[in-house]
Amino acid sequence: MSPRFPIPWRRRAPSPGLSCRELVELVTDYWEGALDAADRARFEDHVHRCGHCDAYLEQLRLTVDVAHALEPEALDPHVERELLAAFRTWKTEEAP
Amino acid sequence: MAAPDDDDTLVTRARAGDEEAFSILVRRYSPSLLRLARTYVATQAQAEDVVQETWLGVLRGLDRFEGRAAFRTWLFRILVNRAKTRGVQERRTVPYAELGTDGGGDDDGASAPSVDPLRFLPEGAWASPPQRWEDDPEVALRGKEARRIAEEAIAQLPERQRAVITMRDLEGLDSDVVRNVLDLTETNQRVLLHRARTKVRQALEDWIAA
Numbered sequence: 001m002s003p004r005f006p007i008p009w010r011r012r013a014p015s016p017g018l019s020c021r022e023l024v025e026l027v028t029d030y031w032e033g034a035l036d037a038a039d040r041a042r043f044e045d046h047v048h049r050c051g052h053c054d055a056y057l058e059q060l061r062l063t064v065d066v067a068h069a070l071e072p073e074a075l076d077p078h079v080e081r082e083l084l085a086a087f088r089t090w091k092t093e094e095a096p
Numbered sequence: 097m098a099a100p101d102d103d104d105t106l107v108t109r110a111r112a113g114d115e116e117a118f119s120i121l122v123r124r125y126s127p128s129l130l131r132l133a134r135t136y137v138a139t140q141a142q143a144e145d146v147v148q149e150t151w152l153g154v155l156r157g158l159d160r161f162e163g164r165a166a167f168r169t170w171l172f173r174i175l176v177n178r179a180k181t182r183g184v185q186e187r188r189t190v191p192y193a194e195l196g197t198d199g200g201g202d203d204d205g206a207s208a209p210s211v212d213p214l215r216f217l218p219e220g221a222w223a224s225p226p227q228r229w230e231d232d233p234e235v236a237l238r239g240k241e242a243r244r245i246a247e248e249a250i251a252q253l254p255e256r257q258r259a260v261i262t263m264r265d266l267e268g269l270d271s272d273v274v275r276n277v278l279d280l281t282e283t284n285q286r287v288l289l290h291r292a293r294t295k296v297r298q299a300l301e302d303w304i305a306a
Contacts, residue, residue, distance in 0.1 A: 020220055021216040022220060027290065055226045058230060059300075060297050062230075066237055083148060084122075
């Protein structure tokens with residue numbers, strides 16, 4: 001429980017902020033909008049003040065970019081022809 | 097008004113016997129299906145079989161498909177079912193250590209940190225901080241070699257992590273579609289996606305640092 005009133009002999013309450021170790025686990029949650037308002041504020045506050053975590057975020061963003069740039073291969077044209085043949089058969093069988 | 101080449105229009109046309117509509121759908125989705133199938137089976141040839149079976153399954157179900165579910169979700173679900181069945185049949189031996197560590201199990205992988213704990217000081221600040229990639233390596237990240245590194249890292253991911261990152265980041269599908277196709281909760285999907293991304297990031301970081 002945190003005290004209701006500031007305690008005069010302690011000049012500052014311990015920061016409720018995230019550590020870097022905690023922050024790196026929350027990046028996807030942050031991007032997916034899964035953090036509540038308080039956690040989101042703590043996350044943004046930390047990144048704003050911490051160049052290392054800002055760099056980490058950037059790395060993860062670039063990682064997603066690289067993944068997105070991966071092109072899938074097309075289906076073998078031979079398989080595609082077989083599928084169209086199967087479609088014709090299906091059409092004939094389905095016809096009343 | 098539906099666009100002439102959107103999925104629903106093409107499905108309706110295909111159902112009415114329009115071969116061109118079916119062929120557009122096959123060409124539109126087969127590359128993505130093929131890539132996702134590789135998550136579950138060991139070879140490209142098996143993946144092609146699975147994709148073929150998937151489209152045959154679509155033909156069998158087309159008359160009953162009511163369009164209430166999005167066609168894309170339905171299609172990917174068929175693919176995942178077939179691919180899993182095939183994967184189990186032809187299962188390569190999975191080392192015991194890999195089982196249950198994909199971050200989507202009962203504990204959501206919450207216990208395993210996604211960044212090496214040795215990179216932090218005891219109080220949680222970076223001891224060995226990440227480097228900025230924007231400057232020089234960003235150029236490298238656009239290159240072929242970076243894509244090869246990423247592809248290799250993705251191929252080594254546990255099954256569910258690989259499926260999620262493939263659908264989300266490679267294909268760019270929405271989280272709702274991915275959750276429905278893979279039967280995952282929102283939280284599970286996020287955990288799997290995060291684990292997958294951080295492993296690929298690590299692979300790229302190792303490569304850049306080398």
